[in-house]
Amino acid sequence: MSYINPQFRHPCSNTNEIGCTRKDYEGVISTLCAGCGHDSITAAVVQACFELSIKPHTVAKISGIGCSSKTPAYFLSQSHGFNSVHGRMPSIATGANLANRDMIYLGISGDGDTASIGIGQFVHIARRNLNMLYMVENNGCYGLTKGQDSATADVGSAAKGGIPNEFAPVDLVSMALDLGASFVARGFSGDKEQLVPLIKAGLSHKGFAFLDIISPCVTFNNTPGSTKSYAHMREHMEMTGKVDFVPEEAEIKVDYKPGEMTDITLHDGAHIRLNKLGDDYDPQNRRGALAAEEKAKEKGEILTGLLFVDPESHDLHDVLGTTTKHPLRNLDEKTLCPGAKALEAINETSR
């Protein structure tokens, strides 16, 4: 059954291929601070889903606790959402995905939610290559509890309190790379042009897509001393290349000279295109990606863009050998229950 008929999309139409308007991808009004980076990310999610013509109800939105984790209420109101407990979004997402491999999973977390209390679950969801897009709205601080440093705060970075952090930061990107995540990217809430295609690619990728998004907290960590401020990001942002996301059906319109572009085909036929800037960057080389990230950090730069993708990886269900016919949660009693006869046989062996 299909409720929304695919429609021809006029280039300047307000509806997408499935006849939805941008409004269909919005949620309730945000209660975050005016200017909060998280709100820009919300807007980017809306745009990405609109442009991908995703059926909103096929998305499951899952989050932990924090200002960032509130945002799933602000987009896709036709999707089911789950604002769970602090730091445990990954396990909820894992269970949900195990139960139903056919939905699109969008996990939203904060840097406190992921890099502190949730780092254990983050590590393990990454290595299991769960099929989902995991976004961290990374502001280097605990917004909701009033601005304490989080574990992603850089050495020397100072939030509103003025005291520079001296602990080594958790770099979620290099961690995800090291743990075998099959898609790793970084964006900036202030750069929608780059962020939207990254979200689209992440949603389309089969496997664990990790997207670290620097998202300034205007209330507590947008200070001159902060490395997660708008100003700092604008000055120190580096890109691996300009990212384009091209859905399966779209014709290829622009011509690139050879060597100008890397084209990666995802499992569903869509393409990610990386238009090279300066250096050759190979987003399918994990070790190279790690090295580039390390190098950028050493130079005090923040590397953004698509860092790594393995379009052929095995996701958790592949490893477990789960049935591909139906989502587990849809299995009927006949399939689930072995029946009285089988039980009698078991009784027999227990005598």
Place this chain on the structure above:
Amino acid sequence: MSYINPQFRHPCSNTNEIGCTRKDYEGVISTLCAGCGHDSITAAVVQACFELSIKPHTVAKISGIGCSSKTPAYFLSQSHGFNSVHGRMPSIATGANLANRDMIYLGISGDGDTASIGIGQFVHIARRNLNMLYMVENNGCYGLTKGQDSATADVGSAAKGGIPNEFAPVDLVSMALDLGASFVARGFSGDKEQLVPLIKAGLSHKGFAFLDIISPCVTFNNTPGSTKSYAHMREHMEMTGKVDFVPEEAEIKVDYKPGEMTDITLHDGAHIRLNKLGDDYDPQNRRGALAAEEKAKEKGEILTGLLFVDPESHDLHDVLGTTTKHPLRNLDEKTLCPGAKALEAINETSR
């Protein structure tokens, strides 16, 4: 007050500089399986402490839960030990160290204890550079609960159950490097010659010393298909260089040709000497260490030896600015309690 008078140590005497025998460094009899790698590590700890002439009672032994975590009972019976709960040794060690910076902290954990349930605490203790030696007795499985795969099991490695693991392993070494640990090394329970100096160096290092020790579980994971078996280790072990640990007072006896040796002076004047084998390996280059570890993994080799050390790092107390005069737990009431007058002043401002 000093109970044990330092004595002159005869080269072939059975006592060390403080007059202790090897027996003084032993504990109760092990109840582990015959042949368990963990028992060899216990022996190496005994030897290292004996050779370092450590006063046993100045060591605090802390562990989680598992076969590995039982081992602190098997060495240094004059030390206080703490066999805590599963996966939480790091926080116990952190609290203890905060309370008393003057002890030597030896944390023992297993790969289940650290890489699964305890990975969050591991990440955070590493980035805080707590002054301790943290050893993981890594057998790629859960010994005490009968052989399930742990998160350090390599892809394709099969334990007694016979089913090869398909999840990306947690590489604690690269994680520690990435998180800013100031000393990172790997040993093998079957190679005491390399292990003992690594333990000695780790105990002497000021800051977080992480030592990953491959330690075969003979009962559940010493199979032909396992990459944590004695056989596999013997075949695939690579070394960064031969490690020597030279205490402060010792004269330098052996002459090396220039370029044959890297000499690193630790904060207490002791030296770590790395005798180069083949390739130039610089153990003070974090990025290089990460790259070497990644390369070795790609080749299916297990890199052992001292991978990285930063002898000048700031440990947690440096960062916090804790008093250097006395351990906090020794402060007297006069120092701790601000007294009635100060309180009256506070009352005054609250009117």
Place this chain on the structure above:
Amino acid sequence: MKPLKTTNEFVIRFANVNGTGSWSANLLFARTAFRMGIPVSPKNIFPSNIQGLPTWYEIRVSEKGYLGQRSNDVDIMVAMNPQSMAADTKTVVSGGYLIYDNTKRLGSHLKRDDINYIGLPLTEMCLREYEDPKLRLLFKNIIYIGALAALTDLDFEVLKNLISDQFKGKERLIKPNIGALELGYNYAKEHFDCPLGIRVKATNKTDNKILIDGNSALALGALYGGASVVGWYPITPSTSVVDSFKKYAARLRTCETTGEKNYAVLQAEDELAAMGMVLGASWMGARAFTATSGPGVSLMSEFLGLSYFAEIPAVLFDIQRSGPSTGMPTRTQQSDIISCAYASHGDTKHVLLIPSRPKECFDMSADAFDLSDQLQTAIIVMSDLDLGMNDNVSEPLEWDDKREYKRGKVLSEDDLEKMTERFGRYLDKDGDGIGTRTLPGTHPSKGSFFTRGSSHNAYAAYTENSDDYVECMKRLERKWETAKTLVPKPEIKRKEDGATSGVIYYGTSDYATQEALDLLEQEGHSFDAMRLRAFPFNKDVEEFLAAHETLYVIEQNRDAQMRTLLMKECETDPAKLVPVLGYSGRPITAQEIREQIEDHLNIKKKKAA
């Protein structure tokens, strides 16, 4: 010294070294007696260690059906572990038997006048018969079983059949095993006056019964109950619940043609994650469970509170062991009652199901999934090490093929399509405190809602409004009342003439209580009896409480935890609830129960006098 004489009523204990494969040999004894028609209760008493420490295997053989732990004393001690031999010798009752390896001479400190010594040259025999040192170790156990067959009159044919059954598929192992049995059998026949005074005689008390461990039964219940997602973390004594589920599911829930699995089992990184996975899967609409023991319950407590307040189904099997903290991981107890009933901060309470036997494990496990879906909250099945890891005599497991899963109030795509009013997830339309769920992805434009652990109104919207909050909390209380009508009733046995006193018990105190009641009856004390099977307590429980002056509450913990629940939830005067407790890590015995009840009766008598 008079040798003990008893048929079908005795305790035999095997003392072995951990990790030497003695368990499967000793099980042969139990299963043979069982197949001969005599109820048995084998118990494995093992250390928290993998190899080399003392371990015991004890079988109570009881035609009368007294299958609780009898006491620390045994009638036959098969003392195969030199390390524990001195202590083991002491536990033999006067007139009982000590069976030992006489390859080496028995130390004189092990000599007692009042017991019988049966020496078998086991090491010698093995040395002679087998080349491979591994086989020598293994077959030693089989040989003494063979000898015991002769000594206690086990049916040798039954024993041999068991071997054949056991090695189905590995036929070449059958012969040597039977050979080893015969070796022992013949040796005993030749050297002793077989059978001894203690013997087994075929009867029909196990007709149609099965012998199975509680954890396997729970796993089967989950399989039959339709569980398809399992997130778990290893911990003794719960691990085998998941191991069994995997084993049975691989056989019974896998597509024969494609090999694809109609289930997913994932080893989590810890218990928090395991419970998170269960909640995520249940939220998505699959039936999901996890299994753990005390420390895991503590770690899951935040998530259990989420389940209560956000109203998400979940099934948790708590296989209790001795607490607190790490406690004694390989010893039994019933001490997580309060921590489970009230797990998590704030005003929370959870439904508990409490099985006593494997059959009930199976039933309650399957029922737990129905209940959890109906009540939209976590259901905790409270088993323990004694029931979970030991083979227990049980009625056979039964499944009615006409049974349908009760999925509770879940709206389908059609339901939503037809719906005209606004969907309110937490509206209490039926007055039973239970709202209507929708599953993610059901309908493109109707029924979506936000699940959250923070306070929410009837439409699942975030709220900090006091009235909304209070309404929600009151509705949850109504749901609790509904739960009382859905959970299994207690099992009540009333004396014909109606006793003024009663006993209340639950779970694995069952057998010991039965036996204690018989003993007390013989002394002229008669009691009504109620076996609790669930929390919250329903009307039957309240009536039973009201109907008696004195109630002995039998439990295997120190703090009389179930008694607290009875006081609190049924408004019962503590004065009439007398705690009867055993918490040594060994299952409570009939003697312990009898003594405590008698002590209380004596005090009462004195007071009256």
Place this chain on the structure above:
Amino acid sequence: MKPLKTTNEFVIRFANVNGTGSWSANLLFARTAFRMGIPVSPKNIFPSNIQGLPTWYEIRVSEKGYLGQRSNDVDIMVAMNPQSMAADTKTVVSGGYLIYDNTKRLGSHLKRDDINYIGLPLTEMCLREYEDPKLRLLFKNIIYIGALAALTDLDFEVLKNLISDQFKGKERLIKPNIGALELGYNYAKEHFDCPLGIRVKATNKTDNKILIDGNSALALGALYGGASVVGWYPITPSTSVVDSFKKYAARLRTCETTGEKNYAVLQAEDELAAMGMVLGASWMGARAFTATSGPGVSLMSEFLGLSYFAEIPAVLFDIQRSGPSTGMPTRTQQSDIISCAYASHGDTKHVLLIPSRPKECFDMSADAFDLSDQLQTAIIVMSDLDLGMNDNVSEPLEWDDKREYKRGKVLSEDDLEKMTERFGRYLDKDGDGIGTRTLPGTHPSKGSFFTRGSSHNAYAAYTENSDDYVECMKRLERKWETAKTLVPKPEIKRKEDGATSGVIYYGTSDYATQEALDLLEQEGHSFDAMRLRAFPFNKDVEEFLAAHETLYVIEQNRDAQMRTLLMKECETDPAKLVPVLGYSGRPITAQEIREQIEDHLNIKKKKAA
């Protein structure tokens, strides 16, 4: 319409927008009244959000000292938030005042006949006076405070002094602030008949008192009690305990010459780690604490069990908020009683201290460290958001410089040196259930032992022996008995003629209960009263329970959690314990208490009739 007339007995509420700095302005009102000698109870009612949502600040001014929340109604509403204005208008009592910004005309839907409207052209004034938009926002709040000073007859000198005190060190801010105050003051004087019927009149009811929040008092208690290690994780409403500790320690516990710190505060990665750090530090011999709220307690529960069983001191401040799960993080409740008292699996119980006022926060905080060292177990101080985050009138904090820390049974190097017998960590030499500790590193060859959460014998050696285990569990019970003699006694007020009924209450229900008792007294109902201050309950509690026929147990949770503890631990018949509950997230009010008690009395009367 008769305007309300009242002096020193009223409620004023300010409705503002979150994140606009209104809090410090509103506090000026409270502190001025306080300095004028009238008891006040300011309460900040804020959303779980950082900026832009409605927030309220409410001050009850009560010369009689009724400082509990009065009700939802207010006498003066300073309605500065258009978003909540409609609702806010409704809460004004008949005859009360609505103060609003009349720069824009008041909507007709906000008009009521029975209240007085006072319009202040605040936006207009600010636009006129200030250039900087930020200042406009800030000073608007100050201007209305100035106006209120005129309207309610606040002492303007006191107000100005407060400003001077507040900006000590930032003197250049004093003038503009006072200017803003005057602006409002003069406007009101000019346009209204000042003062209104509702007014403040200087008296002496706060002589020597202080105004401080409970969390600061807890922090100071910890500082004075000698805490030197803090591991913590941010969570509302507990965060300010640690913030205050850091603030005071930086000033009072730092070496003036070197700047070195005689304390260490570490933000942990989560609550599990925070509690682990506390246990590690306490094991090493420092005094250590953490602070959290409900969700943190759930996460700490495994470690709390370890503290109980391995007998390691620890101090935990639980600043309770509305549960279950995430619940209402910025609303108050007393609903972690059971989860704290019985935290963790197995047979565990924990000592609770329950302060009602800041002074008691301070005292109990310092005492907690003594108790924890003496009892070698975790002590949980149960405060809540209402007490913790709001400024409360309090007796001044006191410290006796002659007081010495009670470190409990810890052997020094000398003690060990002199010791001839074998050291046994868990030997109960004194019969009080408490063994003797040694700290790591004390002596080179004596006194070392192994701390573990698994079962251990008197010499701290690992054991799976049932007798050792039972002995240990029984000793822990003896220790519990000892705890009863050490924890603070309840505060008991008996009627001269001895009432047959009593009320039992604790923590922040204190003021509301006092007021309710007065109201009931006026209606001829008189009660004895007992304020619980600790768990376990000691003899005084038991006697009070025994001495009364009916006891109303007043608490701020749904499940009557303390009542459960009273039943269980004092063997009290539930029939005589009548629950009186308020759990809306707002502090319980005297009215709620009175009504529930009256309802019960009426039922009793009916039954009797």
